[in-house]
Amino acid sequence: MASPDSFLDMEQRNRLPTLFEVLSRRTLAPVDLFSFYIYMRDQQRSVDYLDFWLDVSQHMSLCRHYVRELRRSVLVATPDMERADNERSSAMLENLENLGDIPLVEAGPSRLHHNEKDRDADHRLSAFLRSEGHISSHSPQNSVGSQQSAQRTPSNDPRPSTGNGNGGDSNSPGHTVGRNDIRASAEKILYTYLLPGSEREIILPETMVSTCINLIEDDGRDDPEVFDPAKDYVFQAMERDAFPGFLQAKALGNLVPLSILARLAFALISFGGGFWGAFYVVLRNKPRHIRCWVILPFVVASYFIISYQYKIDPVMAFIGYSEYTFMNWAPIREPYVRKLLNKRAVVTALIAFLTATALSILFIFVPGTML
Numbered sequence: 275m276a277s278p279d280s281f282l283d284m285e286q287r288n289r290l291p292t293l294f295e296v297l298s299r300r301t302l303a304p305v306d307l308f309s310f311y312i313y314m315r316d317q318q319r320s321v322d323y324l325d326f327w328l329d330v331s332q333h334m335s336l337c338r339h340y341v342r343e344l345r346r347s348v349l350v351a352t353p354d355m356e357r358a359d360n361e362r363s364s365a366m367l368e369n370l371e372n373l374g375d376i377p378l379v380e381a382g383p384s385r386l387h388h389n390e391k392d393r394d395a396d397h398r399l400s401a402f403l404r405s406e407g408h409i410s411s412h413s414p415q416n417s418v419g420s421q422q423s424a425q426r427t428p429s430n431d432p433r434p435s436t437g438n439g440n441g442g443d444s445n446s447p448g449h450t451v452g453r454n455d456i457r458a459s460a461e462k463i464l465y466t467y468l469l470p471g472s473e474r475e476i477i478l479p480e481t482m483v484s485t486c487i488n489l490i491e492d493d494g495r496d497d498p499e500v501f502d503p504a505k506d507y508v509f510q511a512m513e514r515d516a517f518p519g520f521l522q523a524k525a526l527g528n529l530v531p532l533s534i535l536a537r538l539a540f541a542l543i544s545f546g547g548g549f550w551g552a553f554y555v556v557l558r559n560k561p562r563h564i565r566c567w568v569i570l571p572f573v574v575a576s577y578f579i580i581s582y583q584y585k586i587d588p589v590m591a592f593i594g595y596s597e598y599t600f601m602n603w604a605p606i607r608e609p610y611v612r613k614l615l616n617k618r619a620v621v622t623a624l625i626a627f628l629t630a631t632a633l634s635i636l637f638i639f640v641p642g643t644m645l
Contacts (some may be wrong), residue, residue, distance in 0.1 A: 284359035288610055290525050293509070297327065302607035304596035310528035312598055313523065317531065318516045322474045325506050326467045330505050333459045334396075334498045340451040341399055341474045346510035389441040403456070468504070478504055500552035525611045526618060527585035528596035538582040544575035559642030567635040577629040584622045 291301045296310050303309060313323040413589050467476050468483050488494045523530075529537070548571030555565045581587050585606045590596070594612060595603040 281598070290521055291608075291612065292512045296517075297331075303604050304598065304606055305521070305611055306526070307386075308518055309524055309598055310517075312415045313534050314512075314516060316599070317523070318519070320516065322467065322476050323512055323516075325474065326463070326476055327505065327508050329459075329463050330428050330498075331461060333456070333501065336459050337399060337498050338404060338452055340456055341451065343450055345412070365434065396498065400499040404454075404495060423551045436466060439484040453595040460490055460500065461500065462492055464490050467482045476508070478507055482507065519554060523585070524596065525614060526577055527586050528591055528606070528615060529587055530597050530600055532600045534582055534598055541578035544571045544578065548572045548575055548633070552633075555641055556637060557640050562638055565638045566634075568637050569630065572633045573626075573630040576626040576633070580622050580626040580629070584618065586615065586618055586622055588619035588623040588626070591615040 288519065291305055295301050296305060296307055299307050311321065311324060314324045345418075464487065466473055468478070468485075468486055469475070486500060487503060489500045536567075548568055551571060552568045554560075555568065577588075587597075591606075594606045596606050596615070598604050606615065
């Protein structure tokens, strides 16, 4: 969920959003994450890449919640004498203290949009999970992490966005996250998107996929850094191939492809009727007050042909609506996008008016011929 600061940025942002701002839910309709998901599903036909990104981000959130809860419960509830009772437990507690408080912010690309502080925090988080998993696998009876996980059952942490939620299946109260949730989440991402022949396999470099498979299956890792190369690759692919078209469709227009084609059909029908009526009144030498009726089909035809050409419905843009699926309209809430669409609506409406006026004047005032 976007923070209050994010909504403040929306009001102050006098530009189109970036892909990371869309993915981190810092934008509003029609350039929000929901609209981008529909665009990837219906127009780009590559929604699996976006789902992979969302699932990896959800995995990062699970890891952060797990370490955050573990740190707080251990540092608050564990007596000092008990901390010193076991060497491995003491080492883990020291790691937790050094880890600091984990910020619950939206996960982003590991190398592209993180500042140094966020990158260091994510690195320390992954390092702790690797060390905690190693300690747990060697001493399940004495490890603090194992003791904490044993007191919990996995929790359900569904994705708070569009797409298929991939939080670990769990039944524990209090929305706690267990280590089993993290492992299940990592394996589900692997089996859903990365393994050759998987249900929703995405195309990634072969070396990247094999490395990820080895880290999870052979090395037993489930920390977020396992997916960083694939996550960055998918982000760059969406940023390069899909996001420009999304902005073109949603920030510079307010129609979906099927609606655009329907407007072309209406325009051609209206032009056919308009020209038929215009030639009829001219060739029959009808008076000008009768010829004025040709204005109607030309207005309709000009409006729809301009809507088709510029992929925008001026009337709907003026009243502040954008089409996200065929004949389903939603209010435009992003301030800069609304201003941009209003400007384009004025221009397209003016072009449509001039086109209809020119055609109407031509057939109203041209000398008639009686055949």
